[in-house]
Amino acid sequence: MIEIPFHKYQGTGNDFVMVDNRSGLIDRNDKKFAQKLCDRKFGVGSDGLILIENHEKYDFEMVFFNPDGSQSMCGNGSRCAVKFAQYLAIIEDRTIFLSTDGVHTATIDGDTVSLSMQDVQPDKIVTFPEHFTINTGSPHYVIFASNIEHKSVKEEGAQIRYSDEFKEKGINVNFVEKLGKQKIAVRTYERGVEDETLSCGTGVTACAIAHVLHGGVSPVHISTLGGDLIVKFDLQDGAAKNVYLEGPAMKVYEGQIKL
Numbered sequence: 488m489i490e491i492p493f494h495k496y497q498g499t500g501n502d503f504v505m506v507d508n509r510s511g512l513i514d515r516n517d518k519k520f521a522q523k524l525c526d527r528k529f530g531v532g533s534d535g536l537i538l539i540e541n542h543e544k545y546d547f548e549m550v551f552f553n554p555d556g557s558q559s560m561c562g563n564g565s566r567c568a569v570k571f572a573q574y575l576a577i578i579e580d581r582t583i584f585l586s587t588d589g590v591h592t593a594t595i596d597g598d599t600v601s602l603s604m605q606d607v608q609p610d611k612i613v614t615f616p617e618h619f620t621i622n623t624g625s626p627h628y629v630i631f632a633s634n635i636e637h638k639s640v641k642e643e644g645a646q647i648r649y650s651d652e653f654k655e656k657g658i659n660v661n662f663v664e665k666l667g668k669q670k671i672a673v674r675t676y677e678r679g680v681e682d683e684t685l686s687c688g689t690g691v692t693a694c695a696i697a698h699v700l701h702g703g704v705s706p707v708h709i710s711t712l713g714g715d716l717i718v719k720f721d722l723q724d725g726a727a728k729n730v731y732l733e734g735p736a737m738k739v740y741e742g743q744i745k746l
């Protein structure tokens with residue numbers, strides 16, 4: 488049994504257990520740690536586990552796990568990791584770091600973290616008559632709907648995520664309501680959590696891109712169940728470039744857990 492010090496962070500209600508793993512306390516290849524720490528009944532409980540590790544070339548490396556132990560890019564988690572790296576005095580108010588899908592930069596202003604996302608090339612944006620699939624580091628299904636406050640996001644999201652087309656690799660499912668040229672509301676079912684979360688950073692980025700492809704204008708202000716985010720980008724030759732995800736990221740508490 489080992490005692491693991493952890494910090495809990497949230498970004499618009501998407502919550503993460505953070506572990507300073509610069510000493511190699513946790514084996515990053517052992518996905519059971521994520522399953523245990525993220526368990527809301529037997530562990531700390533969160534939408535993901537993030538390990539902060541040393542990196543030769545960048546300020547740090549962020550290793551992200553979903554609660555089921557799978558790995559992908561996490562936008563809100565990256566914003567929280569940046570705040571945690573500031574708390575650990577690895578960085579001051581700007582950084583360049585490595586995440587699951589490559590190198591990111593970020594700036595911090597109080598509790599607001601602005602994160603650069605990878606360019607989304609045209610082959611990652613697929614338009615169907617009723618929906619989009621867009622990969623913003625993680626795969627997203629984006630569907631426009633009305634009155635999303637009344638949607639059964641868990642049930643309807645799970646139907647798409649476990650459909651024949653997606654059941655093997657999984658997909659995150661986003662329901663988007665247009666509120667204006669520069670405003671949308673989003674609710675997201677996340678794979679790996681297998682439930683609705685209060686917010687999803689890569690998800691709202693995909694939704695903002697879909698919104699602009701439908702006539703919206705960047706920057707797009709996004710309302711989620713857990714708070715507000717802003718996504719900015721330039722649409723050039725069918726690609727989304729200079730993509731930024733901005734919003735609050737905060738520490739909630741810290742503790743130790745025996746595993």
Ligand SMILES: N[C@@H](CCC[C@H](N)C(=O)O)C(=O)O
Binds near residue numbers: 561689690
């Ligand atoms: N909450 C995240 C996305 C986390 C990864 C996702 N569940 C997946 O497996 O694709 C975000 O803020 O982007």
